[in-house]
Amino acid sequence: MPSRAAPTTQSPPVPAGLTRDQLLEIYRYLRLTRTLEERLTALYRQSKVIGGLFRSLGQEAESVGSAYALSRGPNQDILSPLIRNLGSMLVMGAEPIAILRQYMAKAESPTRGRELNVHFNDLEKGYLGQISHLGDMVPVMAGIALTFKLRGEPRVGLVYVGDGATSTGTFHEGLNFAAVQKVPLVVIAEYNRWAYSTPPEKQFAVKDLAEKAKGYGIPAVTVDGNDVLAVYEATKSAVERARRGHGVQFVEVKTYRRKGHAEHDDQHYVPKEELDWWAKQNDPVDRYVTQLVRNEWAEERELKAIDDRVKVEIDQATDACVDEPLPPGESALSGAYADPRTAPRHWYRSL
Numbered sequence: 118m119p120s121r122a123a124p125t126t127q128s129p130p131v132p133a134g135l136t137r138d139q140l141l142e143i144y145r146y147l148r149l150t151r152t153l154e155e156r157l158t159a160l161y162r163q164s165k166v167i168g169g170l171f172r173s174l175g176q177e178a179e180s181v182g183s184a185y186a187l188s189r190g191p192n193q194d195i196l197s198p199l200i201r202n203l204g205s206m207l208v209m210g211a212e213p214i215a216i217l218r219q220y221m222a223k224a225e226s227p228t229r230g231r232e233l234n235v236h237f238n239d240l241e242k243g244y245l246g247q248i249s250h251l252g253d254m255v256p257v258m259a260g261i262a263l264t265f266k267l268r269g270e271p272r273v274g275l276v277y278v279g280d281g282a283t284s285t286g287t288f289h290e291g292l293n294f295a296a297v298q299k300v301p302l303v304v305i306a307e308y309n310r311w312a313y314s315t316p317p318e319k320q321f322a323v324k325d326l327a328e329k330a331k332g333y334g335i336p337a338v339t340v341d342g343n344d345v346l347a348v349y350e351a352t353k354s355a356v357e358r359a360r361r362g363h364g365v366q367f368v369e370v371k372t373y374r375r376k377g378h379a380e381h382d383d384q385h386y387v388p389k390e391e392l393d394w395w396a397k398q399n400d401p402v403d404r405y406v407t408q409l410v411r412n413e414w415a416e417e418r419e420l421k422a423i424d425d426r427v428k429v430e431i432d433q434a435t436d437a438c439v440d441e442p443l444p445p446g447e448s449a450l451s452g453a454y455a456d457p458r459t460a461p462r463h464w465y466r467s468l
């Protein structure tokens with residue numbers, strides 16, 4: 118975590134116990150997420166990305182704000198990101214070059230070309246690779262959080278779940294199990310109005326996803342997912358309650374998916390006015406910039422300097438890996454399936 122710096126005397130108090138350095142760090146993660154995804158889009162259009170490209174455009178604040186509320190370092194909390202949670206992985210310490218290599222299936226990528234996009238883990242940094250089947254990470258993370266509880270460790274799990282994924286059986290089973298077992302788990306439910314081309318009114322009959330959690334006896338709140346500090350505050354208090362032994366907590370973030378399901382999807386089913394409104398009136402990065410400057414927590418030139426540094430960082434990471442080779446074809450089968458007799462011990466490292 119960054120060192121503590123006192124806010125200036127004349128500006129309004131910084132919210133949620135954050136220091137000014139931390140406010141700027143949150144800004145850096147938002148900008149890093151957006152810039153990295155923009156670079157990935159350019160690489161996709163040059164046919165350098167292998168497989169799909171999933172954007173979190175317009176949702177960066179909910180990933181960054183929620184992950185920033187976790188504890189890193191000793192007694193590391195663990196989160197499980199989905200395709201739209203790149204920002205959460207960057208907060209936990211994922212390196213842009215690892216993400217770029219992974220999307221391009223390079224031999225040096227975290228999964229050595231065996232898997233794509235954000236499907237990889239780093240247990241030391243505190244993130245799991247996802248299972249694609251929607252909803253499945255809820256019971257997985259409930260199990261991990263149960264382990265923390267049984268071992269008496271002061272650690273918390275955090276799991277993201279999409280609005281569409283809340284219709285699956287595993288979501289409900291996992292949530293109920295987590296509630297009954299009172300595990301230290303925080304569920305971030307992303308109401309982004311789309312599940313592929315399915316809108317909420319064709320997906321569920323409740324207004325808020327929080328109502329689903331309340332049905333299982335789980336404390337649940339709904340927050341503006343495009344207000345990074347609101348997401349941080351709600352998640353922080355959910356994490357603290359979970360850590361104090363109050364069991365699973367549910368935070369619903371209202372946001373909007375501004376791109377298609379993946380880069381190949383042209384969103385023909387989305388009303389254009391809706392997209393324009395979210396882009397112009399409710400962009401989470403623009404909103405945070407306004408908030409920082411208006412409250413005199415940061416100056417525009419400081420933010421611009423962060424933007425410039427992020428761009429250099431992404432340029433250097435791209436240059437360093439874009440021409441790297443793919444894994445050799447004859448290596449394709451090794452490491453695709455774990456063989457406990459020959460696999461390196463670190464593959465079985467426990468959480």
Ligand SMILES: Cc1ncc(C[n+]2csc(CCOP(=O)(O)OP(=O)(O)O)c2C)c(N)n1
Nearest residue numbers: 201249250251279280281282309311312313
């Ligand atoms: C059980 C299951 N059914 C269908 C799919 C295919 N699928 C992948 S993502 C997706 C939409 C997910 O929507 P949502 O949960 O709202 O997440 P979002 O894409 O909005 O982030 C679908 C249908 C899947 N991965 N798993």
Ligand SMILES: [Mg+2]
Nearest residue numbers: 279280311312
């Ligand atoms: Mg959705």
